[in-house]
Amino acid sequence: MDILIENWIGRIADAAKSGRPLAIRGGGSKAFYGGTEDGERLDVGAHRGIVAYEPTELVVTARAGTPLVELATALAEKGQWLPFEPPHFGPTATVGGMLAAGLSGPRRQAVGAVRDFVLGVKMLNGTGEVLSFGGQVMKNVAGYDVARLMAGSLGTLGVVLEVSLKVLPLPVAEKSLRFEIDEAAALSKLNHWGGRPLPISASAWHEDVLTLRLSGAAAAVAAAQRDLGGEELPDGLSTAFWQSLREQTYAFFGGEKEPLWRLSVPSVAPPLALAGSTLIEWGGAQRWLRGGDARAIRVAAAKVGGHATLFRADDSLKASAGVFQPLTPPLLRIHRKLKHAFDPKGVFNRGRMYPGL
Incomplete structure (x- = not known):
């Protein structure tokens, strides 16, 4: 196993045992988005690189710390791209941050959102287990579509390690x-x-x-x-x-x-x-x-x-108004159950989406 991942597993285990949360940080380009998370910083941007790319299959797999500019360059060399036009908000933007934020650009109205192009995800949960969901093909239809659940979760469910994405030819x-x-x-x-x-x-x-x-x-x-x-x-x-x-x-x-x-x-x-x-x-x-x-x-x-x-x-308005639309009681229960299933000790990004999650 990668020494970086082994180190993170140890950090996660210590956090779960001590009750001290961790604040996941990749490139930091979208740190402004969402609430102010509580916890000791866990830098994950060093886990980077394109793992596999099959242009004829329109599929790419990249580690979460891979800079978006690096991925875009590799795809462009083959006349392909991420058609949902993910915003970078700076040169340090990463693949993992793109998935965690779940933000799409102007072309969203025509092609769909980030989650619609996610084929598979490898991640670390709140107990330090390496979990894999989905795969590297477009027909992943068996069971729950957990991989897409990571899109927009803002790191509250775990540390994303790798992402497999569908790509398309440039217009x-x-x-x-x-x-x-x-x-x-x-x-x-x-x-x-x-x-x-x-x-x-x-x-x-x-x-x-x-x-x-x-x-x-x-x-x-x-x-x-x-x-x-x-x-x-x-x-x-x-x-x-x-x-x-x-x-x-x-x-x-x-x-x-x-x-x-x-x-x-x-x-x-x-x-x-x-x-x-x-x-x-x-x-x-x-x-x-x-x-x-x-x-x-x-x-x-x-x-x-x-x-x-x-x-x-600013943080004061975020604290008073809340960043996201308040959840109805049934939706709040679903969020809490998901959080507990992936992160039972509440290790990751506490408060980034909703207070108490």
Whole structure:
């Protein structure tokens, strides 16, 4: 067994015995996301490297500490990529952090989320056992899909060691279009277009400007462009725009004074009429909000069948408002049972998702 893993097993055993929790840290690029975990730091970023890559099978397996930029480079050499466009939020982003955070980029509306591309996971649980779930093929259908359960768990269930992921070929052609349109009309258009066979791979509305990205076969992209109209963005500007959304370097996300909320709602939900500036992605299903009152935001999101996450904020607001939508009693019981099954002594990332978990 790898000496690093042996060391971590010893640390986990000591933590379980003493009752001192551990705070898992890979590259640290997403340390801002979630609550402030309690515990002694467990650095896991050194467990890195691509274990297996079969381009013809569209499958790659990498250790959790592998930098995302390293994985992206290896895939690009074979004309492939992670199509859900995981945000890096810095050069230190790792494969394990990508899985733990469970965040997807602009293309989420077209291809699915991180969890939809997870085929298998190897991990350490709270008793120091090495567990493997899933595999390296796309038809993993036997039993519970535990591997995907790791996506978005924020390290509360265990230390991810390896991840097997489905990859896809890079798009043959892409074009981005812009339209001057208000929020209500933009939402109406996005839902109308979403019901048609158009190669829309991303959308973003902000300050009365709607931007669409078309991806796919050159003929399909050209036909959709003629059908939709709009102003075409130069390729360089288009690439920079979508990357700025993915990495939150776009001007809307700048500054730390006002909290940043992420609302997940049905795409058909009307404008929510909340105080603060709004940016809309994923065909209307993801809505970012700057500022606003926590209670009003969560009530408005719940009213249309969604929920709100306090994505970026100072620790005092996180403590008072909570980062994630409060769980109903049945869901809270499920979370507690899952936590106990994987981490019975509560060793990992206490408080990162919810107090007491």
